[in-house]
Amino acid sequence: MNWTIKDVAKYANVSTATVSRIINNISRGYSEETKHRVLKVIEELNYQPNAVARGLVSKRTNTIGVLLPNVSNMFASEVLNGIEDVAHSLEHSVIVCNTDSNGSRTMEYLRMLSEKRVDGIIFTSEILTDAYYEAVRDMNVPIVLVSTMSDKHQVPYVKVDDQQATYGGTQYLIERGHRRIAMLSGPKEDPIAGQPRVEGYQRALTANGIEVDPSCIFYARDFGHQMGYGMLEQILQCSPAVTAVLASSDELAAGVLSRAYELGIKVPAELSVLGFDNTKIAEMVTPPLSVIAQPLYDMGKIASEMLFDLLAGRNIANQVVPFEVIERDTVATITR
Amino acid sequence: MNWTIKDVAKYANVSTATVSRIINNISRGYSEETKHRVLKVIEELNYQPNAVARGLVSKRTNTIGVLLPNVSNMFASEVLNGIEDVAHSLEHSVIVCNTDSNGSRTMEYLRMLSEKRVDGIIFTSEILTDAYYEAVRDMNVPIVLVSTMSDKHQVPYVKVDDQQATYGGTQYLIERGHRRIAMLSGPKEDPIAGQPRVEGYQRALTANGIEVDPSCIFYARDFGHQMGYGMLEQILQCSPAVTAVLASSDELAAGVLSRAYELGIKVPAELSVLGFDNTKIAEMVTPPLSVIAQPLYDMGKIASEMLFDLLAGRNIANQVVPFEVIERDTVATITR
DNA sequence: ATGAAAGCGCTAACAG
């Protein structure tokens, strides 16, 4: 049996209004005594307020939607974890939407979230198209972007500075004596994790008086392990030979490691590898992967906090979170 | 502006009842002509039915809840991916709940899902306590278990046969000439992934006339990489020396690989390692990890399908899904 | 084929 507020009211001999006040913790409008009586009935009945009915009148569902390319990749799931933790602590639930990086699927989700009247949206990793933007704007709920941003539209975001990050990573490599460094980038078209990272790499090289060799820049079709695995041989053809590769994701780097192992190339003795992200794989591969780390969990957390700030009518500012190079065992220091 | 069914009705010169019939695709109750007229208004207004209001009356929210220990582990996120895919294809959304394997947190989630009136629940990996069971029973919605089961309560589940799986894995190792095989299990108390897997291992040994040496069975406190890493040295102390280790998760196995690498132990030449699960890390580590595979994505998919079958009033049966040993590069064949 | 009207379970004025 699912009891309603009416049942509680009846058994406690009060009106539904009073019960409502009590369950909503409104400070006045009832005596301590009635409060106890009502609470007792609620307890006995194990009454649970119907959030659907509540949502209909209050126009708040205490639910947020998060859109991400794929829950089952480490990057996204770590961010989601952060989001979910703060949402939960604030008594909200999160609906996950696996967009598969697919436009029409994303639109379907947006429509669904709109119909379900979620209170806000977090949008991860993908680029925010005009269609998405408009759909969200029409829903009239706040949105925050994670690990992506929009120049065209004014939408709050949290991300690292990708250009700075690869600049830092490249600098790190240079400081360890590397001068022939290959860049294994994601897709050229990726406006966030593509070109900016390549630019950071190039700038660092230039700043150190190293000529950038375009033939040492490689664009993978995606950020996956297979790609890194498959592209190492091309990278090795760079001449003069490269001593380090800066990969644009941990998976790409792990792929390089796998292939290097097969090829009998010792990492880091013969080739240094620097990953990007600091997902859990970085610690699990052998040798443990040195990386340019993004605070994935925290980014989710921060995004969530921003969203709730917005929901509470507070002001927020975009957050550029710090990256950090984490030294593990895939980068050697070159001395000659 | 958020239009309501009333607005649509007004602009189309019909009653809300008619609009309702049309948006719900009820076969009769209106002419083709009115249908077109109404659809046109809906289009022009970009009207989106309010799912909250709809849920209040229909008692169906088109939402399911998924409880899992932690979205950011590869096992869970892969299962979630399967769940979400079928939910989406059936126009349902999924609320994720990170239980952290924590009892009171799980109860909070259960209460929340109950208040939100989700249509059903999928419960993953953890053991279903009496408290959980009762909470779900009181909600009066179907539940299905993934990668766990309950002897005490009659609850549908989908899982592999853990005992058979390790039996199969051990047999595989034996067929490749291994006779001194260590078992690196998860926690002894785990009624699903603990004892049953150890028993499968023991049975296989016995069936092959190999004596089981209790000092070669190790219980890790969890299934993580750190544990595998930390426990290899103990395992190596087995005497006579072990030629293979059967780990109860990919992470455990990856940890073993990491430590073996540090110790200069060649895998598989000097030590064979067999993982369990077949998460994505298995392909990413070096050398690629041979594993006893569970069809994680499919398990999520099947669980979801079972739940929707239940929701549709169809009968279902528990699903014991097949495991499979996937050969990669961490198991050597011993010939002497 | 179509409409009127009664709720679904709750909140929030407004009255007293």
Added chain:
DNA sequence: CTGTTAGCGCTTTCAT
């Protein structure tokens, strides 16, 4: 301090 009541936006008889 407490109750009455009017919705929230939709579905669903029951008439017509």
